[in-house]
Amino acid sequence: MISVGDIAPSFTLKDHFGRSISLDMFKGRRHVMLLFYPLDFTPT
Amino acid sequence: MEALQNRFLAANTQVLGVSIDSIYCHVNWAMSLGGISFPLLADFHPKGAVASSYGLYLEDAGIDDRATVIIDADGVVRHVSSVTPSGKRDIAELAALCEEVNEAHESTLKSFPDPPGLEADTVLFVRSNCMFSTNAVAALGNLHIDTIPIRNVSEDPAALADLEALAGKGQAPCLVVGNNSMHEAADIMKYFAERTTDIGG
Numbered sequence: 001m002i003s004v005g006d007i008a009p010s011f012t013l014k015d016h017f018g019r020s021i022s023l024d025m026f027k028g029r030r031h032v033m034l035l036f037y038p039l040d041f042t043p044t
Numbered sequence: 045m046e047a048l049q050n051r052f053l054a055a056n057t058q059v060l061g062v063s064i065d066s067i068y069c070h071v072n073w074a075m076s077l078g079g080i081s082f083p084l085l086a087d088f089h090p091k092g093a094v095a096s097s098y099g100l101y102l103e104d105a106g107i108d109d110r111a112t113v114i115i116d117a118d119g120v121v122r123h124v125s126s127v128t129p130s131g132k133r134d135i136a137e138l139a140a141l142c143e144e145v146n147e148a149h150e151s152t153l154k155s156f157p158d159p160p161g162l163e164a165d166t167v168l169f170v171r172s173n174c175m176f177s178t179n180a181v182a183a184l185g186n187l188h189i190d191t192i193p194i195r196n197v198s199e200d201p202a203a204l205a206d207l208e209a210l211a212g213k214g215q216a217p218c219l220v221v222g223n224n225s226m227h228e229a230a231d232i233m234k235y236f237a238e239r240t241t242d243i244g245g
Contacts, residue, residue, distance in 0.1 A: 004121055007119065009094070009098060013085040013086060014067055014085070014086050015060075015083035015237075019083070019243075021083050021085060022071055023082055024089070026058055026231065027118070028152070029056075029155065030056050030057060030058045031056055031058070032114070033057050033117060033138065033142060034062055034098075034113040034114075034115070035062065036095055036098070036100050036108040036111045037060045037110050038052050038102075039064070040063060040072075
């Protein structure tokens with residue numbers, strides 16, 4: 001598992017509107033909170 | 045779910061959901077929750093690759109852990125926690141953590157440009173029993189846009205006639221904006237998101 005203080009691994013993934021979202025696009029603009037979760041259609 | 049996003053945006057924090065599900069699974073799940081406009085990312089192919097790079101992919105189960113990572117605007121990890129797949133996140137606690145991260149950065153952050161919004165003469169033509177039409181309509185639902193007329197060419201002959209006149213053919217889904225028409229559901233979904241949210245592709 002990554003740790004506090006690490007440089008976050010970069011990524012680019014498609015979102016549910018088909019946009020490419022990358023971690024880099026938020027640099028200097030916003031903090032990012034990644035909510036990893038097991039599966040859609042399961043309790044949140 | 046959606047109230048969540050505003051609370052975190054107030055602390056200059058972008059919420060991104062991540063699971064191994066596909067885009068189209070996300071679309072429908074988001075709709076079943078009343079519409080989700082913050083990005084749900086499809087870590088679908090290769091399955092779980094991003095979760096793996098964070099050490100949060102549960103190899104044996106083939107799913108992601110229920111875990112939260114807060115990354116500051118410099119790209120540095122400021123918080124990592126797992127509540128296990130069956131656990132529940134403490135949203136209030138996470139919001140407080142994001143506010144704390146934001147305090148050190150707030151003055152130096154640049155904002156995203158405002159999105160252009162949708163044109164006044166935008167109309168979405170759809171047909172019945174068509175998953176592409178359903179996905180285009182779902183994108184509007186997930187973005188909470190209720191100002192775009194949706195016309196069903198399967199049920200309404202006048203809508204079909206108008207579509208043929210505007211786009212030159214009766215193929216739906218079709219998004220008509222002024223003199224331009226767009227037929228690919230994927231393009232329509234992306235267009236709606238890019239025009240109405242500030243993190244356009």
